[in-house]
Amino acid sequence: MLRGITSFFDRLIQRYLPDAFLFAVILTLVVFGLGVFFTGSSPVQMVQFWGDGFWDLLAFAMQMSLIVVTGYILANTPFVKSILQKLSTLARTPRQAILLVSFVAAIACLINYGFGLVVGALLAIHVARRVPNVDYRLLMASAYSGFLLWHGGFSGSIPLTIASEDHFLSESIGSIPITDTLFSGMNLFIVLVLLLTLPLLNLWLLKSNGDLSKNNLDFIKDDSDEEQLAATTSDLTPAERLENSKIISLFIGLLGLSFIVYHFVQSGFDLNINIVNFIFLFLGIVFHKTPRNFLNSVNDAVKNAGGIIIQFPFYAGIMGMMVASGLSEQMSTWFVNVSTEFTFPLFAFISAGIVNFFVPSGGGQWAVQAPIMIPAAMDLGVSTAKTAMAVAWGDAWTNMIQPFWALPLLAIAGLKVKDIMGFCVIILIWSFIPISFALLFLN
Template sequence: MMSTERARETAEAQGAMARLALGFTAWAERWFPDSYVFAAVALVAVAVGALVMGAPPLAVAKGFGDGFWSLIPFTMQMAFVALTGYVVASSPPAGRLIARLAAVPRTGRGAIAAVATISMLASLLNWGLSLVFSGLLVRALARRAELRMDYRAAGAAAYLGLGATWALGISSSAAQLQANPASLPKPLLQISGVIPFTETIFLWQSMLMAVVLVVVSTAIAWMSAPAGEKAVTAEEMGVALEGAGSALPREKLGQAAGEVQAKRPGEWLEHSPVLTVLLVLMAVGWLGQEMSRQNPIVAISNLNTYNLAFLMLGLLLHWRPRSFLDAVAKAVPATGGVLIQFPLYGAIATMMTATKGADGHALSDRIAQLFVGLSTAESFPLLMGVYSAVLGFFIPSGGGKWIIEAPYVMQAANDLQVHLGWAVQVYNAAEALPNLVNPFWMLPLLGVLSLKARDIVGFSFLQLLVHAPLVLFMLWALGQTLGYTPPVMP
């Protein structure tokens, strides 16, 4: 471990902003409860709000029960996004790719910039893939002692996919939900209609924002990374790079657990690629039909299609079912928060939209009226962005929080005649901001890196200081280039 004197020198070198971030994280780790508690508090607050508006207690209870299981399909879909990303990232071919990528950088700062770019680009495909793949890449780079790479700054760079770009990519919970009418709660569907990817993540305004964030975030990661003697390596932090969380050593790359010879006849199929080949061939045949009969963008916007493609890719990359199943078992804990919290979000959404007060209006109507009263079509993206970012500190779930916000946000967007797809992207870009300092989504990455949140948040806080004004400005400026289109019902 680092000596007390070295730790003091490191803290001084980080500057006032990083010390502030370290203080914030220490406070958050001490006082912030689990995110489930925030979801439960939000549910109670909505119930109290409905009662204050004059809703009968039995109506509030009915809204709770009716909505509790309303998001089961979407809950399972989001759990599979996390699971499939982990499985793909931990496959033997991914390990070989990590080894090749880790051999490229020539300096510690260059390595950190590379991690930042790869993390953000991977997150546009799958946020789970981004976390695990980037974490394993950091560990592989840390083994190159000649780089003298700051391990904390590299960890923060690996987290940029979740803190900058993931919600602008195809695993965006809000965009996926709005593109899938079968997953949308009926009250929300009646307000927003179906919004395809072409009106959300594939808008040129959204893609431009993603490009800007990748370039700016990579530059900040490079400039803020300590170099030379100021860099703190994994070894100096006492991190064992060949432990359970590490990638496979170079000499064992490609030797997956599933490649061990079966010891009993019953294990033969577990260690044979026969079933893998048959399953993947059937999946490829089905996916080919889906892509040929409709626009590929429309096809991949279906969460079931997206998850099937990633699941089969993970199976193919692991090659043998035993290796695949071992990876799935390791990925399951990352889905726990989704499985236990999304029923509460479903209950909240139903209570907000279906439980009427004494005047015949739901709580979502009242909040929508407040948004309309405080903003115009021009200022709505800025106001909503600030609101969504602040709420994200307390409800760190992209899909779950959208279920809560969407009914009144989309109603307000309709009333003000704001482009509905852009309203979704405003939410997406702003929702990612608090991820930069919120420990909740850091947990899978921190497990891979053997770090604590306080080790990386000083660097991610610097990113937040730049991202917040930049993102809010882009949301406002780019929003002026889009016009309103009425909701499209399925």
């Protein structure tokens, strides 16, 4: 039965899901039509909302592009390659490969979502080189499945936002400490269940999928013998001597690493996306030893960021239409109207999952839904902390079938979104069970 279900979703996705860019274009047209028919906005207004929001994610697009670029640069240093290769030796069979990648990616995403996406993809590539008969598509889907846990971890934007003293709802709900959100019994239950069951689920999917023909040999081939040619000191121009200077790389690298130490001393364990990029960048400079080696790696890395650069503005335009037309508010309000005190957390979770499909940003989604969900929770007598985590888990849940967050991992893996999405549908269906149970029965 599982083989049949998995094969059905895989064939369906492979046949009908277009490239991630076309998916964003189709989603744009769908939201445009929904806004015209359900919010009373005119076509001209929807075009305005779309254009006004189109460039709102430029800073975030740059951050995610750098996650791909700096992660690739760091991964291709001899030092990090040796670590990933040693870690990959823990897997000797396809089953062990799936279990290892699933578990490590989930732990990494609990620490930080950007870190987890990159680490999961890079480890999967090294594991695939050691176990070439593993299904490469499922291996990358297993790496991506760890991203399901991110909003219940240390980089969860919603629990971290409401824990601050000056967030935009502080006057009505005050500051909610992470002991009531991230370290609540409900959240710890969801995290623990998913952490233990996702590797087993992915292993189950391996048993149900016998097609190994779509392994990406260009990405899993062993490149351990490919070494950058070191320049000889003879016949070098002064500029070339600078490009091959280990002293320059060491100095600028230590300068960057000094700031990282300063940041953690001053701010504690604040592993935000900028700090992750900062760490990756300057470790890459140090471990590549010379500016020339580093720049050669940069030239290779930027080829992987094209999809993010061109697609994120379209998602920003979709968010602009959703928010400015009031469509996201209508979706949230409908779920509130059919909720009771008992069912409200579950409906908040489902509504967040739907809205996330069109507004795939945790912080952005909270800004849209919080002004609706929090007053409704207070009127029904539902915990505001639980409501916030319900929205957070809804945001994380449908990331499994929303290409937006898969783009960095797919860029590193050399795959298309349809290559992993059939497996991710099964992960989405399973994860609904423990999340909804916890939201209904645990605090």
